[in-house]
Amino acid sequence: MISAIIHGNEICGAFALDQLLASGFTVDRGRLILVFANTIAFLRFDPSRPYASRFVDEDMNRVWSVDLLEAPQQSVELARAREIRPFAESADYLLDLHSTSLPAPPMLLCGTHVKGLDFAQKMGYPSHIVADAGHAAGVRLRDFAAFGDATSAQIAMLVECGQHFDSNSPAVALNTIFAFLRAADMLDSVPKDVPDLPPPDTQCHIKVTDVVTTQSNRFAFTRNFQCFEKVAKGGTLIALDGTRKIVSPYDDCVLVMPTQQPVQGQTAVRLGRYVVK
Known part of the structure; x- marks a missing residue:
């Protein structure tokens, strides 16, 4: 499963998924689920107020605890997360596409378990791997349920593709997608018409x-x-x-x-x- 626009103003992932769909791309093995997550926030995007459409009611990347998803609370983001939940639960591998408010090198957030770090290194792209446990304010999709369980084989990555409106961020998202699919053994080679970014000479690993x-x-x-x-x-x-x-x-x-x-x-x-x- 590959998800984009968990935050409505982080548009690079939407561009990347749109390109996949428009090209008729298919994987060589397995089933690929593409998710446009917070579409209501995304459709409110206003170039004159580019940060206002991050979410509608609450941060959608803080609602992914099972207790909260099954609680009576209601919000635009919770409703959408509940719709997406069965697809996330069914995924062996998950990639969540994001971008940053300030300029930053692209980075993979792999969680704190060995399985995440091993998979990030298998991807080999982008250049920075950050191992962290998430936020006090709530659970990320990357850490949802089995993805955050060291004993489970299910693996999730969160990629920050650079600054929100960097013209290069959609290409970073697309290259990360193909690195992810190859690491998951779903893809043998990258399509020829994809703008290729040079792989990093080495990946560096930062432990938070x-x-x-x-x-x-x-x-x-x-x-x-x-x-x-x-x-x-x-x-x-x-x-x-x-x-x-x-x-x-x-x-x-x-x-x-x-x-x-x-x-x-x-x-x-x-x-x-x-x-x-």
């Missing part, structure tokens, strides 16, 4: 050790950090959350996807370190 969740509405970074920027010294002040000081927990700490406008209760940044084989 800390997730900084905002506790106040006065969170601010000490400066404009970039994704994958390395803080050399442990104990360096990197942000203030009201009166709470956020410091790098160790030397050579890597900042993963620092958020431009952190919202109380949401992830502001992930902190990790490079893993050397």
Whole structure:
């Protein structure tokens, strides 16, 4: 299963899936499910307000706990997630296509289990692998049910294809799709008419050790950090959350996807370190 527009303003995945459908693409083995997830939010996209259509009622990538899906709560995103649930449960492999609000290198988020890291390395694309457990605010589709179970053979990847409106992000999404399908042994070769991006010389692996969740509405970074920027010294002040000081927990700490406008209760940044084989 390949899903796009879990967030309505992350349009690169929709472009990639549309290209697959328009070309008549088929896999060599197995069954491929393509999901346009948050279509209501997507159809509200306004180029003059490009971030307003991320969701309608709530973040659709925080609703994927079984308890919440089976609870009485109602929202546009929950209703759609409940429709998608049986398809996700039936998938041996899942790829969820995303993009970032700030410029960032493409990256695979593989979860914390060995099965995810092994599959990400088998894909060989894109260049960065991030192993993290998700968000305090809710469960991602990537971590839903068996995908987040170390003992299950079902595997899910989340790919960030670069900045939302980077002209290269649809090509990154498409190349990631083909890397995913080949790793899942569903595809023997990439179609000739696909714009190919050079594979990375090597993949680097970042293990997230800390997730900084905002506790106040006065969170601010000490400066404009970039994704994958390395803080050399442990104990360096990197942000203030009201009166709470956020410091790098160790030397050579890597900042993963620092958020431009952190919202109380949401992830502001992930902190990790490079893993050397």
